Amino acid sequence: MSLILLKEWLTFTLANLSQAQFEALNIQLIYRPYITVGLMIGLFFCFAQKVQAQCAVSFDYNINVLLVDFQADSLPAGTTNLIWDFGTGDSLVGFNLTTNHVYAVNGAYQVCLTSVGSSCGVVTTCQTIQICPGCVWPGDANGDLIVDNRDLLNIGLAFNETGPQRANPADISFSPKPQGDFPVPQLAMFASGLNHKHADCYGDGFINEFDISVLHSNYNKDPLGVSDCACIDSMDIPLYFHIFNDSVSVGTTVNIDVMLGTTGQQLPVIYGVAFTLQYHPPVLDPQTFTIDYANSIMGSPNELINFEKVIDTAGLVDAGLSKKNKLNSNPSGGPLGRIIVIMEEDLQQKTSFTSYSDTTLHLELCDVYLIDNEENQIPVCPKRDSLIVYQITSDQTGIGSLPSGSVGAKFHPNPSSDFTILSVEQGDEIRVEVIDMLGTVILTREFNNKNETLIDVRNFADGLYLTNFYDKDGRKLETLKFLKN
Numbered sequence: 001m002s003l004i005l006l007k008e009w010l011t012f013t014l015a016n017l018s019q020a021q022f023e024a025l026n027i028q029l030i031y032r033p034y035i036t037v038g039l040m041i042g043l044f045f046c047f048a049q050k051v052q053a054q055c056a057v058s059f060d061y062n063i064n065v066l067l068v069d070f071q072a073d074s075l076p077a078g079t080t081n082l083i084w085d086f087g088t089g090d091s092l093v094g095f096n097l098t099t100n101h102v103y104a105v106n107g108a109y110q111v112c113l114t115s116v117g118s119s120c121g122v123v124t125t126c127q128t129i130q131i132c133p134g135c136v137w138p139g140d141a142n143g144d145l146i147v148d149n150r151d152l153l154n155i156g157l158a159f160n161e162t163g164p165q166r167a168n169p170a171d172i173s174f175s176p177k178p179q180g181d182f183p184v185p186q187l188a189m190f191a192s193g194l195n196h197k198h199a200d201c202y203g204d205g206f207i208n209e210f211d212i213s214v215l216h217s218n219y220n221k222d223p224l225g226v227s228d229c230a231c232i233d234s235m236d237i238p239l240y241f242h243i244f245n246d247s248v249s250v251g252t253t254v255n256i257d258v259m260l261g262t263t264g265q266q267l268p269v270i271y272g273v274a275f276t277l278q279y280h281p282p283v284l285d286p287q288t289f290t291i292d293y294a295n296s297i298m299g300s301p302n303e304l305i306n307f308e309k310v311i312d313t314a315g316l317v318d319a320g321l322s323k324k325n326k327l328n329s330n331p332s333g334g335p336l337g338r339i340i341v342i343m344e345e346d347l348q349q350k351t352s353f354t355s356y357s358d359t360t361l362h363l364e365l366c367d368v369y370l371i372d373n374e375e376n377q378i379p380v381c382p383k384r385d386s387l388i389v390y391q392i393t394s395d396q397t398g399i400g401s402l403p404s405g406s407v408g409a410k411f412h413p414n415p416s417s418d419f420t421i422l423s424v425e426q427g428d429e430i431r432v433e434v435i436d437m438l439g440t441v442i443l444t445r446e447f448n449n450k451n452e453t454l455i456d457v458r459n460f461a462d463g464l465y466l467t468n469f470y471d472k473d474g475r476k477l478e479t480l481k482f483l484k485n
């Protein structure tokens, strides 16, 4: 509309210039039509450019790892709404001149900004942004953008392979880094299609033990993430604890085997396993936690790589164990590894228990991921367990049973220095174990229709003893304390 008015104004003005005026400008009348058209064309382009600039929409962006900050650069006057389309299916509608978006994975994304409501109508501009395509994130060997125990399995799958190193291998900061693909053939792809270069966490072109150190450096799994500790199918391979002593005192070493399959059970072929041990309350000394794989059914220690990360504030240990020779194991059921850990010295600082100084330490196996060398996942059925941790304190006055007795057992007298009678009010075929402070079973008894037994404690060292009662199936029924003085 404005252009038409301009044209009419120019035509009218030029047509009505007087001869004197043209002559004063030293312009011959004969050129007047040409001058008129030339002026009109020039003015038209100036005006069109101005209109185009006024209707342009543009934006800038700044990439910081996966977080991209966007800022609208220019907008048509009168814009009432802006639509940011981040190229992922996500969009933001409103009037946000700045915004940001976190991209889940590396890649190329077409980001568009649309202006609505101005006299220019709907105006859109798009840009393709590249978030380091094909880059590796040091420590994230499986490409899920989290560094955790599962990444050990990819290191195991690609172990001993070589390829191009990164530009600066010493830089293992957790940000995307360009690296050339490891060569094919030689199974240089994980099942996900990811190149094996991602297992070269250190970036030196070799996949070996050094890469495990990067898992420690860059460990970033959210310890509050959802854990899956459920057994889906009880027919799956059992994963469970073999606890050497059901009752231990503070400050002592505890040995617990993590068992896969029952003894003698033929298992499918396996290559690696990652799992999370959850413990509550946090009465383990995290500095002392180790898993010994010397007797693992997965293979001899020189065939294995392993990884443990203790996050005591969350009461968990993320563990990984893998072979490294690309050959599956074909074991029978038995121990994957042996947890060795020392109990904390002072329970009362670590638990809410104040009335007495024993606590039940609950153990669970969660987020279990058991694979063969083709990354097929093998289902397992994880099981819970517990043990009692006890502590003698100077103000301890009560000597009684815990947890609440189901067999009605008691010692009389208790404490004693020579003889005591242990009686059981109910239950047949009950087995009793008396355990000293070091966790050693020093005496066993069976109750068969007999409700009491005399125990000679003259040779017992002075101190506290725990007495565990089991039914004929080995289930623990009750724990009772006895003090020799």
Ligand SMILES: [Ca+2]
Pocket (backbone or CB within 6 Å): 139, 140, 141, 142, 143, 144, 145, 146, 147, 148, 150, 151
């Ligand atoms: Ca990962």
